[in-house]
Amino acid sequence: MLGGDNHEPNSAVCQVIQNNKDWVGEMQAKNPEYFVDLAKGQSPKLLWIGCSDSRMAVDVLTQTNPGDIFIHRNIANRIPSEDLNVLSVIEYAVKHLKVEHVIVAGHTACGGVKAALSNDSVGILDHWLRPIKELYVANEDEINAMPEHERVDRLGELNVIQGVRTVSKLPVVHEAWKEGRELRIHGWMLQLHSGLLKDLDVSVAGPKQVESIFKLTSGAH
Numbered sequence: 001m002l003g004g005d006n007h008e009p010n011s012a013v014c015q016v017i018q019n020n021k022d023w024v025g026e027m028q029a030k031n032p033e034y035f036v037d038l039a040k041g042q043s044p045k046l047l048w049i050g051c052s053d054s055r056m057a058v059d060v061l062t063q064t065n066p067g068d069i070f071i072h073r074n075i076a077n078r079i080p081s082e083d084l085n086v087l088s089v090i091e092y093a094v095k096h097l098k099v100e101h102v103i104v105a106g107h108t109a110c111g112g113v114k115a116a117l118s119n120d121s122v123g124i125l126d127h128w129l130r131p132i133k134e135l136y137v138a139n140e141d142e143i144n145a146m147p148e149h150e151r152v153d154r155l156g157e158l159n160v161i162q163g164v165r166t167v168s169k170l171p172v173v174h175e176a177w178k179e180g181r182e183l184r185i186h187g188w189m190l191q192l193h194s195g196l197l198k199d200l201d202v203s204v205a206g207p208k209q210v211e212s213i214f215k216l217t218s219g220a221h
């Protein structure tokens with residue numbers, strides 16, 4: 001049972017709780033008002049939509065602090081345009097927090113993308129990953145022409161690019177642009193072998209980069 005300090009000594013959970021206490025102590029030693037200030041509110045400039053993979057430790061790999069990045073993560077950083085969870089996160093970040101950047105971030109050797117490229121069943125994930133299979137089918141010639149070890153990462157990149165396009169078509173994003181706000185959507189890949197983030201150069205900075213059918217002329221969505 002979890003709760004209080006009753007964790008099994010030396011367990012991973014016990015270690016995490018202890019790490020937290022150590023961190024709180026360090027932060028308070030540096031600035032006694034740190035948590036008082038942090039509790040007042042947040043105004044992050046970035047929304048990060050990434051994979052749940054444990055290696056995508058956003059705060060660590062970007063050297064950012066609590067309050068800097070609003071985060072949504074799921075397996076294979078999917079952005080289904082009918083998914084209430086991701087849509088709620090995007091709407092809150094764009095409309096209320098007024099973030100200036102949305103980053104769709106995949107990573108190399110993504111287990112979700114790898115599973116989508118395979119014929120093995122992975123339970124309920126078969127449904128979640130199906131659109132990545134569709135993406136493969138749509139780009140089959142390009143992917144099949146690549147050496148096998150590059151295919152997962154290329155499909156992962158295409159998945160990120162599709163995510164950027166999906167976000168750039170959302171009504172809440174177009175409303176922000178209509179208000180004249182700065183809002184850019186970026187596609188990045190975390191290269192696990194080097195730790196570096198690769199910019200896929202697919203950023204969208206305004207409605208001119210989106211097919212006109214998605215532009216809004218009036219009213220709220």
Ligand SMILES: [Zn+2]
Binds near residue numbers: 051077109110111112
């Ligand atoms: Zn992943």
